[in-house]
Amino acid sequence: MLSRFKQTELWLPGISVDCVIFGFHENQLKVLLLKFHNTHVWSLAGGFVGVEENVDQAAARVLYERTGLTDIYLKQFYTFGDLERNDRAAEEHRSVTTAMGSPDDDLSWMSKRYITIGYYALVDYSKVVVNPGDISDAADWVDIAALPHLFLDHNKIVNKALEAMRQSLDEKLIAFELLGDTFTMSEIQAVYETILDKKIVRTNFQRKMLSLDILVRIEKKFTGGAHKAPYLYRLKP
Amino acid sequence: MLSRFKQTELWLPGISVDCVIFGFHENQLKVLLLKFHNTHVWSLAGGFVGVEENVDQAAARVLYERTGLTDIYLKQFYTFGDLERNDRAAEEHRSVTTAMGSPDDDLSWMSKRYITIGYYALVDYSKVVVNPGDISDAADWVDIAALPHLFLDHNKIVNKALEAMRQSLDEKLIAFELLGDTFTMSEIQAVYETILDKKIVRTNFQRKMLSLDILVRIEKKFTGGAHKAPYLYRLKP
Numbered sequence: 001m002l003s004r005f006k007q008t009e010l011w012l013p014g015i016s017v018d019c020v021i022f023g024f025h026e027n028q029l030k031v032l033l034l035k036f037h038n039t040h041v042w043s044l045a046g047g048f049v050g051v052e053e054n055v056d057q058a059a060a061r062v063l064y065e066r067t068g069l070t071d072i073y074l075k076q077f078y079t080f081g082d083l084e085r086n087d088r089a090a091e092e093h094r095s096v097t098t099a100m101g102s103p104d105d106d107l108s109w110m111s112k113r114y115i116t117i118g119y120y121a122l123v124d125y126s127k128v129v130v131n132p133g134d135i136s137d138a139a140d141w142v143d144i145a146a147l148p149h150l151f152l153d154h155n156k157i158v159n160k161a162l163e164a165m166r167q168s169l170d171e172k173l174i175a176f177e178l179l180g181d182t183f184t185m186s187e188i189q190a191v192y193e194t195i196l197d198k199k200i201v202r203t204n205f206q207r208k209m210l211s212l213d214i215l216v217r218i219e220k221k222f223t224g225g226a227h228k229a230p231y232l233y234r235l236k237p
Numbered sequence: 238m239l240s241r242f243k244q245t246e247l248w249l250p251g252i253s254v255d256c257v258i259f260g261f262h263e264n265q266l267k268v269l270l271l272k273f274h275n276t277h278v279w280s281l282a283g284g285f286v287g288v289e290e291n292v293d294q295a296a297a298r299v300l301y302e303r304t305g306l307t308d309i310y311l312k313q314f315y316t317f318g319d320l321e322r323n324d325r326a327a328e329e330h331r332s333v334t335t336a337m338g339s340p341d342d343d344l345s346w347m348s349k350r351y352i353t354i355g356y357y358a359l360v361d362y363s364k365v366v367v368n369p370g371d372i373s374d375a376a377d378w379v380d381i382a383a384l385p386h387l388f389l390d391h392n393k394i395v396n397k398a399l400e401a402m403r404q405s406l407d408e409k410l411i412a413f414e415l416l417g418d419t420f421t422m423s424e425i426q427a428v429y430e431t432i433l434d435k436k437i438v439r440t441n442f443q444r445k446m447l448s449l450d451i452l453v454r455i456e457k458k459f460t461g462g463a464h465k466a467p468y469l470y471r472l473k474p
Contacts, residue, residue, distance in 0.1 A: 013250050015318075015352060055318025055352060079316040079354050081252075081292025115252060115292060117316050117352075167404070 011048035016116040017059045018046040018154065019074070020161035021067065023125035024178040028143050029194040030125070031158060032066065033150070034136035039099040041092065042142075043151035044158070045133075046116065059119040066139070068129045073122040073177040077164035078157075081115040085153050092151060100135075120161040122177035144194075162195070169195060173214065176235055184221060184230040185209065248285035253353040254296045255283040255391065256311070257398035258304065260362035261415040265380050266431040267362070268395060269303065270387070271373035276336040278329065279379075280388035281395070282370075283353065296356040303376070305366045310359045310414040314401035315394075318352040322390050329388060337372075357398040359414035381431075399432070406432060410451065413472055421458060421467040422446065 021032040021044075033042045045066040049058040056076070064070055130139040142148070144162065147155060168174050175191045176183075189205045209215065216236050220229040258269040258281075270279045282303040286295040293313070301307055367376040379385070381399065384392060405411050412428045413420075426442045446452065451473055457466040 012350070012352070015251065049318065049352075051350075052320065054320050055316065076316065079292065079313065081286065081354065083289065083291050113249070113288075115249070115286075115354075117318065 010050060012051055014112070014114055015049050015055075016046055016114045017049060017055065017062055018044045018080075018116050018118055018157055019059055019062050019066075020118065020120040020158050021045055021063065021123060022120060022144075022161075022165070022178065023123050023128065023141055024191055024194070025125040025141060027190045027194065028145070029178075029191070030141040030143055031147065032128070032130065033140055033142050033147075034066070034132055035138040035140075036096050036135060036151075037100045037137045039096055041096055041099075041151050042140075042148050042154075043136075044154045055117055059117070063119075063121050065133060066131055067121075067123060068131065069123055069127060073174060074119055075121075075164070075168075076117060076119050078118045078160050079115060080118060080153060080157060080160075082153075083113070085114065085116070088152055096151075116157075118157050118161060120165060122165075122174055124178065124180055126180060145197075165195060173212075182218060182232045182234045184232060186230060188233075247287060249288055251349070251351055252286050252292075253283055253351045254286060254292065254299055255281045255317075255353045255355055255394055256296055256299050256303075257355065257357040257395050258282055258300065258360060259357060259381075259398075259402070259415065260360050260365065260378055261428055261431070262362040262378060264427045264431065265382070266415075266428075267378040267380055268384065269365070269367065270377055270379050270384075271303070271369055272375040272377075273333050273372060273388075274337045274374045276333055278333055278336075278388050279377075279385050279391075280373075281391045292354055296354070300356075300358050302370060303368055304358075304360060305368065306360055306364060310411060311356055312358075312401070312405075313354060313356050315355045315397050316352060317355060317390060317394060317397075319390075320350070322351065322353070325389050333388075353394075355394050355398060357402060359402075359411055361415065361417055363417060382434075402432060410449075419455060419469045419471045421469060423467065425470075 023030050023032065032045060034045060035042050045062055047058060047062040047065070049055055053061070059074055059076070060070070063072060063074060125141070132139040144158065147158060149155065150158070165174065169192065175188065175195065178191050179187060185206055188209060189200060189202065192205065193200055214236055215233040218232045218234060221232045260267050260269065269282060271282060272279050282299055284295060284299040284302070286292055290298070296311055296313070297307070300309055300311060362378070369376040381395065384395060386392065387395070402411065406429065412425065412432065415428050416424060422443055425446060426437060426439065429442065430437055452470040453473055455469045455471060458469045
């Protein structure tokens with residue numbers, strides 16, 4: 001099961017990619033986390049870079065392997081190359097490999113120094129079918145406001161991804177990547193509020209959003225009380 | 238002279254850093270370029286990452302080795318990991334090593350696949366004493382509007398650095414890193430215009446700059462015709 005990690009001639013040495021996969025569900029921004037077999041250690045979705053693979057391709061492959069999705073907004077945001085990643089790797093390697101009952105050399109890659117290239121992905125939560133993969137036995141969407149202690153420097157990687165995403169929020173309208181094809185104004189507002197981690201005045205938000213001239217109003221979303229039904233919108237083509 | 242490149246146990250395999258060193262001179266944004274010995278091949282200032290060195294430290298060391306400067310605004314902006322870097326490396330390796338009259342194995346590192354982590358530095362041009370280093374015999378500050386064809390994908394790296402710098406221009410006021418301690422309003426405007434590659438209306442620029450409340454007006458800069466002397470400014474502490 002772990003054999004492909006031993007085939008070191010297939011992978012570039014010392015390099016990995018880690019994907020911060022963001023989804024939006026129940027008015028919360030969530031990150032997809034994986035749990036190593038037989039442990040309580042949670043990590044981001046990550047992998048190595050093939051010797052015949054672009055780094056961007058490696059990140060897209062990792063994303064596909066864990067979510068089944070292609071053609072997803074996936075952006076490189078930072079490369080993590082501090083030595084202290086390494087110190088912590090040696091320590092966590094011992095506890096994880098022991099718990100996973102793996103001969104030491106099967107997971108020896110875990111204790112080495114890796115420079116990891118961080119990507120964040122914005123996915124439509126409802127379309128994801130999670131596959132935990134070879135070395136994990138569980139996967140879960142976790143609120144960014146309630147992350148556990150993660151493997152290595154993965155908490156830092158999530159925080160840096162959030163920073164990068166906030167910078168691109170207005171400029172590139174990336175928030176819509178997290179929504180389905182149609183959405184209400186309050187759903188858009190909830191995405192912005194959770195990413196920015198602050199409340200926005202509803203009327204101001206609505207005015208700003210409409211002034212961007214990017215939305216098409218479709219019809220009311222009837223959910224019972226028709227007199228309160230909100231309009232549905234979609235992005236202009 | 239080239240011996241340290243052979244000591245592969247000192248460096249991480251397959252990883253490099255490249256620094257786009259920006260300076261501002263004669264109303265132009267310039268990049269510091271180096272020319273490989275006995276060739277016409279120009280490149281950015283780059284280097285490897287020591288096995289006991291953080292990636293950020295490697296970039297700061299490269300910057301110091303080429304400019305003699307420390308405590309400089311130095312920012313990681315993107316990591317370049319496409320396979321095609323490699324194809325081009327094999328090709329350029331042949332022409333450069335032949336011209337440099339080096340035994341093939343001395344410069345064999347040049348033909349391998351590297352993933353390079355890009356940094357840009359903003360320096361006060363007047364403080365730089367350029368040292369071309371071990372493998373170059375010339376260095377020059379070149380207008381970003383008139384760059385030659387550079388080694389590997391270094392033109393692409395410069396363009397991506399410019400993009401990143403433009404994004405941080407307002408938010409982080411990085412333009413001032415390129416100026417001395419005191420400057421005139423038209424010098425600041427020239428920095429902005431050259432980075433953004435567009436003309437700005439003088440009165441608008443001045444109004445916006447003063448509204449930021451970050452400048453202290455010092456005194457007039459007398460250069461002869463006193464009636465036209467512009468004010469000097471410095472950044473508030």
